[in-house]
Amino acid sequence: MNSKIIVDNLNFYYGNMKVLNSIDISFYENSITALIGPSGCGKTSFLRILNRLNDTVSNVKVEGNIVLDGTDIYKDMDPITLRKKVGMVFQKPNPFPMSIYDNVAYGPRVHGIKKKNELNEIVERSLKSAFLWDEVKDRLNKSALSLSGGQQQRLCIARALAVEPKVILMDEPTSALDPIATSKIEDLITTLKENYTVIIVTHSMQQAARISDYTAFFLLGKLVEHEKTKYIFESPRDKRTKDYITGMFG
Amino acid sequence: MTKSNWQEKLNEKLFLISALISIILVFSITLFIFIKGVPAIKEIGLKSFILGAKWKPGNGQYGILPMILGSIYVTIGACIIGVPIGVFTAIYLSEMANKKVVDFLRKVVELLAGIPSVVFGFFGLVTIVPIIDKIFGGGGNSLLASSIILGIMILPTIISISEASMRSVPKEYKEGALALGSTHLDSIFKVILPSASSGIFASIVLALGRAIGETMAIILVSGNTPLIPHSAFDRVRTLTSNIAIEMGYAYGLHQESLFATGVILFVFIMLINGVFIAFSRKVGEANDR
Amino acid sequence: MTDKSLQLTGKSLQRNQINIKSLKEKFIKGLIYFSVFLTFGIVLWILVHIVFNGFVKANKMNILSGDESILPILMNTFYIVVLAVFISTPIGIWTAIYLNEYAGKSKLVHLIRFAIQSLAGIPSIIFGLFGMIVFVVGLNLNWSILSGALTLSIMILPIIIKTTEEALKTVPLSIREGSLALGASKLRTIKGVVIPSALPGIIISIILSIGRIVGETAAVYLTAGMVPRLAGSPLESGRTLSVHLYILAKEGVSFESAYFTATILVIFILFVNMISNKLAKKYNKKLKGN
Numbered sequence: 001m002n003s004k005i006i007v008d009n010l011n012f013y014y015g016n017m018k019v020l021n022s023i024d025i026s027f028y029e030n031s032i033t034a035l036i037g038p039s040g041c042g043k044t045s046f047l048r049i050l051n052r053l054n055d056t057v058s059n060v061k062v063e064g065n066i067v068l069d070g071t072d073i074y075k076d077m078d079p080i081t082l083r084k085k086v087g088m089v090f091q092k093p094n095p096f097p098m099s100i101y102d103n104v105a106y107g108p109r110v111h112g113i114k115k116k117n118e119l120n121e122i123v124e125r126s127l128k129s130a131f132l133w134d135e136v137k138d139r140l141n142k143s144a145l146s147l148s149g150g151q152q153q154r155l156c157i158a159r160a161l162a163v164e165p166k167v168i169l170m171d172e173p174t175s176a177l178d179p180i181a182t183s184k185i186e187d188l189i190t191t192l193k194e195n196y197t198v199i200i201v202t203h204s205m206q207q208a209a210r211i212s213d214y215t216a217f218f219l220l221g222k223l224v225e226h227e228k229t230k231y232i233f234e235s236p237r238d239k240r241t242k243d244y245i246t247g248m249f250g
Numbered sequence: 251m252t253k254s255n256w257q258e259k260l261n262e263k264l265f266l267i268s269a270l271i272s273i274i275l276v277f278s279i280t281l282f283i284f285i286k287g288v289p290a291i292k293e294i295g296l297k298s299f300i301l302g303a304k305w306k307p308g309n310g311q312y313g314i315l316p317m318i319l320g321s322i323y324v325t326i327g328a329c330i331i332g333v334p335i336g337v338f339t340a341i342y343l344s345e346m347a348n349k350k351v352v353d354f355l356r357k358v359v360e361l362l363a364g365i366p367s368v369v370f371g372f373f374g375l376v377t378i379v380p381i382i383d384k385i386f387g388g389g390g391n392s393l394l395a396s397s398i399i400l401g402i403m404i405l406p407t408i409i410s411i412s413e414a415s416m417r418s419v420p421k422e423y424k425e426g427a428l429a430l431g432s433t434h435l436d437s438i439f440k441v442i443l444p445s446a447s448s449g450i451f452a453s454i455v456l457a458l459g460r461a462i463g464e465t466m467a468i469i470l471v472s473g474n475t476p477l478i479p480h481s482a483f484d485r486v487r488t489l490t491s492n493i494a495i496e497m498g499y500a501y502g503l504h505q506e507s508l509f510a511t512g513v514i515l516f517v518f519i520m521l522i523n524g525v526f527i528a529f530s531r532k533v534g535e536a537n538d539r
Numbered sequence: 540m541t542d543k544s545l546q547l548t549g550k551s552l553q554r555n556q557i558n559i560k561s562l563k564e565k566f567i568k569g570l571i572y573f574s575v576f577l578t579f580g581i582v583l584w585i586l587v588h589i590v591f592n593g594f595v596k597a598n599k600m601n602i603l604s605g606d607e608s609i610l611p612i613l614m615n616t617f618y619i620v621v622l623a624v625f626i627s628t629p630i631g632i633w634t635a636i637y638l639n640e641y642a643g644k645s646k647l648v649h650l651i652r653f654a655i656q657s658l659a660g661i662p663s664i665i666f667g668l669f670g671m672i673v674f675v676v677g678l679n680l681n682w683s684i685l686s687g688a689l690t691l692s693i694m695i696l697p698i699i700i701k702t703t704e705e706a707l708k709t710v711p712l713s714i715r716e717g718s719l720a721l722g723a724s725k726l727r728t729i730k731g732v733v734i735p736s737a738l739p740g741i742i743i744s745i746i747l748s749i750g751r752i753v754g755e756t757a758a759v760y761l762t763a764g765m766v767p768r769l770a771g772s773p774l775e776s777g778r779t780l781s782v783h784l785y786i787l788a789k790e791g792v793s794f795e796s797a798y799f800t801a802t803i804l805v806i807f808i809l810f811v812n813m814i815s816n817k818l819a820k821k822y823n824k825k826l827k828g829n
Contacts, residue, residue, distance in 0.1 A: 053722060084722035094713040096732045106731065107721040162719055258726045262641055268633035272654040279661065281668045338574035362582050366754030368781045369801050372788045373585050384641055390695055402581055435564050453785040463662020465757040470788050490664045494757055512668045523660040
């Protein structure tokens, strides 16, 4: 199995506070890894390190090596190139206040694609991959804000797919959605691994069990256990993981 | 990549330079007004300029005491009329009215704030001035007419800022007062007004600045005689009108003395603005805490 | 005196106090209602008086097409508005972008904010003097539409900066991060999503400053002059609506024209307020819907 991202001895500071403590983890190609743990354990911070979105926050410091396809993302890559390769879907759907079409075309346009037919093709392909095409193909010029919450989130996924990333980061992408919209998105995520490496932060243990291949359990800024999801849920090695999974805390 | 980096830097510089323009403007406005005005003050003599009671440019007499006093009187008059009405209206808006009425009245106040000053002046000229003339005689162009028009003009400033500061008084204060058995009105005057007093004061200071800087409305209703007024029915000329009225035909020392009038006005404004900015900063800090 | 009668006088004293108190309350309440009535009444009075005399009673034909035609003056006003907005808007928006997107909390930023606040507090006659010294005489632009527009563009700068900055502040972080996460640079994010999201607010800032320009008299009077003809070029003098009203009122030539001009001004301001309110409402809804 190929490692897509290798994290080696990562420390992360917010001001004087050490938020993440010597994290070593690998993410495998064409797999879904779920990051679980109680709130405040550092999993969201960790996700935002992987596309350097924390760079925009002042007062933070990252130590260690993170390598994507053989290139260190902090030392040998600029954030723009990185973010083109590593897309992100946020906790709350955040469509831009513009048309559905323009939302999806935003990324390709940023990266220099101007030809109309090329853009049309990307928009259609991305919306199809996000299971949204049939619902919106007749109203691509309508405002994205007119969509329902679940549709908005799928639009955001389509928007991320449009720049053809290698990795997709998801930060609790279904926490603001109802169960039906959630199950649609979960179905969508499981199809994504055919072409992408997916890393998803989730609060829901059931969700992690349902969709992920690997699960990493974070506690108090440390990576406690990282294993195949099956093993984590059936026979965790660490007692803390077991306690968390069986609902002893969190 | 380097190209887009370069663009980023260039744009950031452009934004910064735009932001610096405001500083340059304030600095150069101050500088030019003083450069043009100070020589005249030197020539006339500071004392005889600001304490001289006679303004007769034809005779070489440049005393602007009447205008200084005129500006001060008119501004005080405007406050006597505008502050109580404004503060009471603000009390109604923040404490007594229901939401629909508030929305409507706010729009009315907004409209009042938008009406051009020359329209106020014209309105005063065709309504207030004749009414004063009819009741008290003397033509109607007067300190009183000016104060009434200015009093109306400062209402929006006082109402909106006072209302906002009353609204920001925590609900618990009021509820606390009500729980102790005081009436609604009691709670307004003993709890809300004192807690909002700094905001109300700030609104008055801001209104002072508006009033003392107002020009066109005043010219149309004040009579513009450059003499120290002795009653509310006397004609009056302010610093601002002195500049606007005579700038059209003045030249030489006369023109310079008008710029010098601008210097004195500017000093007044800077004092008032200084108080306001210092004050609102203090209020802001108190709110942050 | 017995204890009982003492008690009685005590009670009636108390009752008297309560009566005085409730009387005082009634009086103050009366004052409050009277003040509200005055505020509302004055606005109504101004509107009705001016619109009635200017629109219902005045001979409109003469004012629109005759010797006293107001059309050239309307055009002058339009020119000055366009020029001043054209000069001031980019600077104002760029300043707001700097302050909200780039600036931290340095001394310089404090100074910039102080300068903007000061600009907002300077009376228009001072701007007029400055415009006269610098544009009319210094740059030898004479009394002209251009001098007036340059002077006004300084006056409206604080309005544009402040309103635009407010609008930029309301753009949620989530949208900014959404753009950054797609690999857009900071500048691209500002241009691509922040400004489009804040656009209604920016338009409001321009509308408000147009209102300010049209209503301004003192500064224009000292810089654009008062020639009652259509300015053939930006370097010619021409009076605006407000200056026109001022001169008509001051010289008492034609009160009919004056009323009509005042009516146009008042209706224009009504219009400005209406549009900006509508926009603001729509905008708030959109943001809440998000």
